[in-house]
Amino acid sequence: MLESSSARSLVVVSAGLGQPSSTRLLADRLAHATGRQLEAMGRPVEIAAIELRDLARDLTDNLLTGFASPTLKSRIDQVLAADGLIAVSPIFSASYSGLFKLFFDVIKHDGLAEMPVLIAATAGTARHSLALEHALRPLFAYLGAAVVPTAVFAASEDWGEGDASIDGGLVDRIERAAGQLARAMAVSRREAAPDPYDDPIPFERLLDRKS
Numbered sequence: 001m002l003e004s005s006s007a008r009s010l011v012v013v014s015a016g017l018g019q020p021s022s023t024r025l026l027a028d029r030l031a032h033a034t035g036r037q038l039e040a041m042g043r044p045v046e047i048a049a050i051e052l053r054d055l056a057r058d059l060t061d062n063l064l065t066g067f068a069s070p071t072l073k074s075r076i077d078q079v080l081a082a083d084g085l086i087a088v089s090p091i092f093s094a095s096y097s098g099l100f101k102l103f104f105d106v107i108k109h110d111g112l113a114e115m116p117v118l119i120a121a122t123a124g125t126a127r128h129s130l131a132l133e134h135a136l137r138p139l140f141a142y143l144g145a146a147v148v149p150t151a152v153f154a155a156s157e158d159w160g161e162g163d164a165s166i167d168g169g170l171v172d173r174i175e176r177a178a179g180q181l182a183r184a185m186a187v188s189r190r191e192a193a194p195d196p197y198d199d200p201i202p203f204e205r206l207l208d209r210k211s
Helices: 022-040 052-065 070-081 098-105 131-142 168-187 203-210
Strands: 008-014 045-051 084-092 116-123 152-155
Touching (some): 008 022, 008 070, 008 168, 022 045, 022 084, 022 152, 022 168, 045 070, 052 098, 084 098, 084 131, 084 168, 116 131
Parallel strands (some): 008 084, 084 116
């Protein structure tokens, strides 16, 4: 078992487009609940939030050039080094948003291997809730992540007239999913996969190979 003083790192990726955003609101709720449950287990936690709307231009440039900007690379590195991940997307056309896909497209195939992940989504109506199972869960299964059983979906009506009137069923789902993620993070011994670009082959050696 890990020492009780061993801090856990939790990264929260939110693909909401507006400000304020119900997607970011749900992400914050999940992060707070997970952090609180980890602290109750004697596991200090460091939480970092990544708003994908702030990376839209960097992601587009990366798509066109194949090179990540320093800002985008630092966010990717944050995700790869985390002990746990919360990933929240709005649902458009029965799937995650294009911005959400762009970000996770640049994560290398085995970069999230065995990482505890909590998936969540928001949309206008509950009719879109199945997107969690037919779109988000397969995406993270492909990336090798250990996705917790409970996924959290929030429709507009779940928020009522504001944060104070959040639906009780949504509260229960948040607490259940956060507990599953906290327990997985508390016992995880995952080590981040090495980045092959951290130790590149010198150009002179590449030339030698061709001679």
